[in-house]
Amino acid sequence: MDQDSECARFVDAHWATLVQKVIMVMPVADELWSGGMLQWEPYCKIRAADTNQEKMRVLYEVLHSGGDKVKSAFYSQLEKQEPCLFRALGTIAQTAEALIESxxxxxxxxxxxxxxxxxxxxxxxxxxxxxxxxxxPLIIMRHREKREREEEMCAVGGSFQQLLISRNNADxxxxxxxxxxxxxxxxxxxxxxxxxxxxxxxxxxxxxxxxxxxxxxxxxxxxxxxxxxxxxxxxxxxxxxxxxxxxxxxxxxxxxxxxxxxxxxxxxxxxxxxxxxxxxxxxxxxxxxxxxxxxxxxxxxxxxxxxxxxxxxxxxxxxxxxxxxxxxxxxxxxxxxxxxxxxxxxxFSEKEVEEYFQRFFRDEELFRKAFECVKANDTLITACSIPVICWIVCTVMRERFSDGADVTSGLETTTSIYVDFVSTLLEHHSQGSSQSVPILLRSLGQLAERGMMEKQVLFEEKRILDPPGSPFLCKFLFKRRIHQETMCSFMHLSFQEFFTALYFISLAEKDFLDKLTERFHSQTQSYLALYLDEKFPLKYGCPEPHFLPVIQFLCGLSNKEVISSLEERHNLSVSSFVQAQLEEWVLHVSASRNFSFLPFILHCLYELHEKEFVQKAMEAWQELDMSWNPLSRTDCWALLYCLDCCPHFRNLKLNFAAEELKMLQPVLCRTPELELNSSCLSDESVLQVLNALPKQKIVGGLQIVVKSITADTAHIHTDFLQSKGKWEEISLRTDDGVTRE
The missing domain is CATH 3.40.50 (Rossmann fold)
Structure with a gap:
């Protein structure tokens, strides 16, 4: 760096002090003018200024426009006219050394x-x-297209994880x-x-x-x-x-x-x-x-x-x-x-969620228990892509561990985690909206419900009534032909479903029932008089498929602890008729033994988390046949909770993989008759299944259905049967009915 540049840097670095401390402003300006570094018009402006500080500010405009050469000339004149001030500021070398130390x-x-x-x-x-x-976290280095936003909003579980990973284009x-x-x-x-x-x-x-x-x-x-x-x-x-x-x-x-x-x-x-x-x-x-x-x-x-x-x-x-x-x-x-x-x-993708949990717990056993628990819930593992939800879930799990709770009894309900999330954002991320919390949540709920009714996850900005400072809405630009458009959305479809449920519980009983009845009887409108119970209008209905998650959240919002939390934090009350209507519908579906609805009913019971009602609803399900469709990890967690609440059930038929079997081990020991159905089990998987059961005190039979029976499979099966005499019957059969006992 040349001398002019060094002097200019010195002037700029100390300018705030120079404005306040320089007394000999006019002598410096005189020398600059006589040396051709200052034009007559700005020179006159400097002379006309009332104070030395104002004179210096006018002078700096000239120095700034004149560049390093003019600043260097100013530096030289200042050194002559203000030697004491210069000594106080130090030389250029002293300034650089002091700067490094600072x-x-x-x-x-x-x-x-x-x-x-x-x-x-x-x-x-x-x-x-x-x-x-x-x-x-994962970072994307570009704007996403509208189609990509919609895909991410609607995906859950494994498909959502794949989308996140594919979107990330940062190293x-x-x-x-x-x-x-x-x-x-x-x-x-x-x-x-x-x-x-x-x-x-x-x-x-x-x-x-x-x-x-x-x-x-x-x-x-x-x-x-x-x-x-x-x-x-x-x-x-x-x-x-x-x-x-x-x-x-x-x-x-x-x-x-x-x-x-x-x-x-x-x-x-x-x-x-x-x-x-x-x-x-x-x-x-x-x-x-x-x-x-x-x-x-x-x-x-x-x-x-x-x-x-x-x-x-x-x-x-x-x-x-x-x-x-x-x-x-x-x-x-x-x-x-x-x-x-x-x-x-x-x-976070699932990999980063796992890393976060590991950092949070630091104890390998607790980390593994907590992560496996959350991984089993597709909704929660998807929501954990948001770091603050990771923190909420980890905090809840840590409290359960410290209280000595059995992790197999399940995480807090999914709904309770979403309520904690809403409370956290309202307290720490809200922009001080003039609206009260109930009104703010109601406007969000109305937007969410409209989207659910129209099967829409992206909204035009002009249709949004919620204040722009809301922490629950996302806004993004995308190109459309020759102009830009602005769209808004919730963070994920699950939050839209949650806010829809939150809106419904704020309604009067008639409005609540009118809206829910329309969703439960949309396929039977012409027969509504035949299928409507006036006291419990939801009873004989069947919710629209895309509306099922809203019903689950409604069940979760009917939980006593969740109700207490909403009242304490946000002055929101949940009327008893909400739970009464939902429970009557659940009991009717249970009594009718509609196995196609069984997984969903188990999820509703898990969200309600009321042990006595779960026992009552499960009385009709003494034989649980869930073999017609493979169980997801989320299904297993709901099943585990419901069976844990019910000490007596006779028959359990499952379509499973080895990982799901491991999750269900705590209740399998109480199953008199157990049928495990999987057409994709290898010999190794069969061995894993059998090795998972020796500690169980099972009374009755076990039937394993596989695609084909090899000599090795038969050997594994018979060897296990001979060594475990407490089993009354174990059978291994193929899909075509060939049996080995």
């Missing part, structure tokens, strides 16, 4: 401050290590920062990056991890000498005029002067993280009255300083990373300097 202290401060996190339920003084919570082996600022296929690296994500998806955690990695020397990218972190929540609390350097000092142990020096020394090696842009209470729709800033030390309202940074009016050479919810992406994209890149956190 930067090292700043890194240590970041390490101390960012190493820990406080959780949603942390008491004063409680914290955990960031390393025990942070799991790197999972590289750090987040490397992925975000990597060159594109045209060789262009962005100066500004938008990192979008839904509420609770991990945007702020990711920003904290980036800061900690930099301060700890764990960043691969060497071009960033310094990182600063602007928290938008904190900017909302700042009043009065402040420079950008002062704004950055709020989340730092550096003074605004030190920050100004760092920013001016090498702005091309500075990255500023603006975290939570959507949380700003500033109005950026009309920015015509905002002052146009050109220096990091110029004072202005916070929104003007931030806009100057985003636009590139100041620190145009620096890098920006801005996190935001989708609701503010369009505004941000219009403000941000170019070249810019859009990226989005899409959450």
């Amino acid at each position: 930067l090292n202290k700043y890194k240590k401060w970041i390490q101390r401050e960012y190493e820990y996190v406080t959780e949603y339920n942390s008491l004063p003084g409680e914290y955990v290590l960031l390393s025990e919570r942070y799991t790197q 999972k082996d590289s750090s987040v920062l490397d992925a975000l600022f990597s060159a594109d296929n045209k060789g262009i690296s962005p100066r500004s990056v938008i990192l979008q994500g839904n509420s609770g998806i991990g945007k702020s955690f990711t920003a904290q991890k980036i800061m900690l990695d930099w301060a700890s020397g764990n960043l691969c990218r060497e071009e960033f000498d310094c990182l600063f972190h602007l928290k938008c929540k904190e900017l909302n609390l700042i009043s009065g005029e402040q420079s950008l350097a002062e704004l950055l000092s709020h989340n730092s142990n550096l003074t605004s002067d030190q920050i100004s020096q760092i920013l001016q020394k090498s702005p091309e090696k500075v990255l500023i993280l603006v975290d939570g842009f959507d949380e700003l209470r500033f109005a950026y729709s009309d920015t015509s009255n905002m002052p146009k800033l050109s220096h990091v030390s110029e004072k202005a309202p916070p929104e003007a300083s931030l806009k100057a940074l985003l636009r590139g009016y100041i620190l145009s050479e620096s890098f920006l990373l801005v996190t935001t919810r989708s609701t503010a992406t369009q505004i941000l994209g219009g403000l941000l300097r170019h070249p810019q890149r859009f990226t989005e956190i899409i959450g």
